[in-house]
Amino acid sequence: MKKKLQNSGLKAWLYLLPAILFLGIFMVYPLIDVFVYSFEEGYNSASQTYWGVGSYNYSYVLHDPYFLQAVKNTFLLVIITVPLSTGIALLISTGLCSIKPLRNLFQTIYFLPYVTNTLAVGLVFMILFKKTAYSDGFINLIISWFGGNSVDFIDGPYWAKMFVLCFYTIWVVMPFKILILTSALSSVNQEYYNAARVDGTSRFRIFMRITLPMIAPMIFYLIITGFIGAFKAYSDVVALFGTNLNAAEMNTIVGYVYDMLYGDSGGYPSYASAAAIILFAIVLTITCINLLISKKVRR
């Protein structure tokens, strides 16, 4: 019997072997290695040598104007898009749950951006917003209908570029939020609503007093995942402004990491590691704050 058990133990490890092997090589080892890199000063990727150990990489990154620009862009993006997209998603899901005809059709349409290639559709957004010598573009056409002046949203002023980026980000993250909120809303027990209706409670009051508290955990979940996702913004930015993000003043923290690693300004894995760890620290801090707040509110 004992022998049989040992056999089964060995067999289990055999089944786990591929997963452990790949996770070990491509997740656990890199996780340790990234901290090692971040403290190796003056690392040279060609000769694989370094001249010291210390926190120079962090101080370099924190004083790099490109990094500070990236931090500013990322924070703006997070602060604007997370509340807006969650709010709009809540509005749309509430509407979606109050109708019967066409509900499935709307749900299908709303989910479409989730299955599309961010880079490909980003190109369409770029064309809609871009102003060239040949044409002012579609968005400027609409602006002119309302009597406004045309703006180049892709190569123009900072606020215009930020606007497109936020708009596209919201467009991309909406499907997930609408999906989660509609399923949360439809799982609220109907009896609460019936009871409230008997008491003659107004629609708005029902929403504030019954619906919102019932789906609060899901809203917090969306806010937390929204924060994490927005802090890691990168490919949508590339889709709109091209790969040279520093020149466009539109870089994000993740973009900065990749630029340090690879490309024309690349070859500095140490700086990239330091920046990635700073990003991770920021995300971790904000997630913890979010969790604390959500615990307090629910109590």
Place this chain on the structure above:
Amino acid sequence: MDYTKIEKKARTHKRAGNIITYILLAFWAVIVLFPFYWMVLTSIKSYGAYNSEYIPKFYTLSPTLQNYADAFTAVSLGRYLLNTTIFTVVTTAVMMIVITLAAFAFARLEFRGKNIVFILFLSLMMIPNELVIITNFVTITNLDMRNSFPGLILPSITSVFYIYLLKENFEQIPDSLYYAAKVDGTSDLRYLLKVMVPMSKPTLITIAILKVIECWNSYVWPRLITDDERYFLVSNGIQEIRENGFGRENIPAMMAAVVVISVPLIVLFLVFRNKIMAGVARGGLKA
């Protein structure tokens, strides 16, 4: 003051609310669909027609398929599509094998240290990709696997989250089946393939579809690991087309390429609509 009047008032009130709801929903539907409409519309406008429109037109009276021909001949869109298909199929297939074996071990087999290993696996879910990608880039470069399919595929063939999802599913299969199979002398592997896999088919299909979507849209890793155009995936291809292909101003041809890249996933979505939406609702975040 009569009853019918009050009732009538309440009904008109409700109808007004409904109309506002529908207007709001339709408005968002237009925002979602418009970029798709615009990309198809632009892709069938001829080069000359598009560039002569200072004020963009919302329709075209002379549609052409020339741009699609250009997309396949002037740039290597066909190769990008082929590469992406190979990458997607191989990655998904190998990942399904790896996660099925691991989930089976966690759900069905007994071994020392199982709980600790499982908790260690789960804790890996918190690790963001951005943190490990730096070393992976160096590893793959040192292994001389840049610009190759193994280099593209290897780092993305395990997913802790999918192992977790599948393990939960495997555990719902009653133990009695396993003991019955053991009495009959069925081996573990045979039991896994003949009983557990068929019974968990819906979950396996959902995971496979989510992985296909992720692979088809992946951009960051392929961009780091390939700079030879022969190994570009569609995302990198579209970026390459944007920066160097066609000449910068041939936007209709670019849009034709975008349509070709978008269609496979949209078809996949329309076919497996319910499975995909249920799978994503269970926690599949866009990677």
